[in-house]
Amino acid sequence: MKVLSRAMRGVREHVRTQLVSVATVALALFCVAAAALAAENVGELSRRWGAPMRMTVYLSDHATAEQIEALRSALSGLSEVRAARYVTPSEARAVVAGDDAVLASAGAELFPATIELTLVPGATDRARLSVLSERVRRLNAVSDVETYQGITAQVQSILASGRLAAGVIALVILLCAMAVVSNTVRLSLHARMREVEVLRLVGAAPSYVRSPFLAEGALLGSGGAVVAVALLGALFVLFRSRMDSFMGGALGMRPVFLSGFMIAGFVLGGAGLGATGSALAVRRWLKV
């Protein structure tokens, strides 16, 4: 507590510089928090789309109704399958054509009959999925099986490279924020040279001289983090309804905000970042 009040004594004297510094840190951390928020939501997407949840079983053209029904009930008995639904050619046409009159008027026989399987989430890693599809492929009245592995693999790899890019950018931004804190503490050190000189003169231990500057850095960092998270939260609430209808409709999920755990981590991380930045300045500029 004493250290904080000594740090605040410095903050009080140079409010302008400190405010600029907090604002800069806040801006930088806002970018990172926004990226984290995006990552959080993308993660949600990835859970939804990254793992194959669907399988389409194409039926041979000459399959009889009894064969189809027997196949459907056999498929729904599989442990990996949650539901199996028979889609007639005309249903398939309706889904594909939508409002398109030309397609809608095409012959239903152009569209293959299928059984759409909804898989049990988590029950289907890559290996089990190919085993399953091979087994289904050999069944009676089955012409082909689509596992959507290509698409999910693609989604996965796009998400992964997105995460990597975001991570690199976040790292750069964090380093910049650290440099800003470091520079602010350096200015503070220069402004408080007399104070440092006096402390040394009256017999302060080196750690006593250094600690308020480290605390100042930590305060700047965590202050910036709080401002950034608050700003992001406000924007999130403001745009939630729009994001909701878009994301809900297109992606089948509701947007999520950073968890309390992540927010706490963010503020602590901001403090750590600030303390590290100021430690760099103190190491370089404060001889005790």
Added chain:
Amino acid sequence: MGRPRIGAQFGRAFRPEGHFDRSAAHKPILVLDGVVKVFRADAPVLRRVDLTIERGEFVFVTGPSGAGKSTLLKLVYRSETVDEGRVLFCGRDIARLTPESVPFLRRNIGVVFQDFKLVPYWSVFENVAVALEVAGMPGRVIRSRVALALERVGLAGRGEDLASVLSGGEQQRVAVARAIVNEPAIILADEPTGNLDPVLALDILGLFEEIHESGTTVLFATHDRALLEQSPQHRLIVIDDGRTIEARKGLRAMGGALAAQRAQRDVDDAVATARLPL
């Protein structure tokens, strides 16, 4: 205000186990023994200084500008280190102090400078209290001791004022209060009147003499003749060509019996302090 408990804190600083070094109180407070300090090889600042200062002395150190007065004081509060020789403070060679011990040395030495060295944006109280805060003293004790120190320098009731609003003479009084607030064994003054007009200079000299009266050793560097003439009773040392010359014996040299008496009281005090469970 009690007399300085000479050596008590310092004894502890040197001995982590906290035993008071009984013999320290019988030794001269400061001994420079064959001290050499060289910044540039062609012009050593101190060539060979031998100097002994007893407890309770008031010693003027003089010499032309650049003679090495400041350097000599810096060697004592370990802002500089000797190139040869020893500097014994309470019998301990401070040239051999580890960096970790230097702060403890400084808590037993008060220093006052020509340019006051106050923090302008701190209050008078904060400027004085800092000397106790660094030692981790509790707030209640700090408040009462700072109030006493401010009273001693004639600034009672000015604690709330910002240091920067005070006049030069007042600022120097604050610096003196900071130097005496933890009752150090010795006070070093490096041209403390250099920035003050002659009347204020005499004022500040008077203040140091009062502090000396209460038992503190004072080492007062100045090149102001008026001050030296104002107080002919004090011992006077001249630094000339890198050596010290004993220009005038102080009254203390004649009052040996009194000095011995005082030293014995210091020992009693210090032992009593050291035994207190802290």
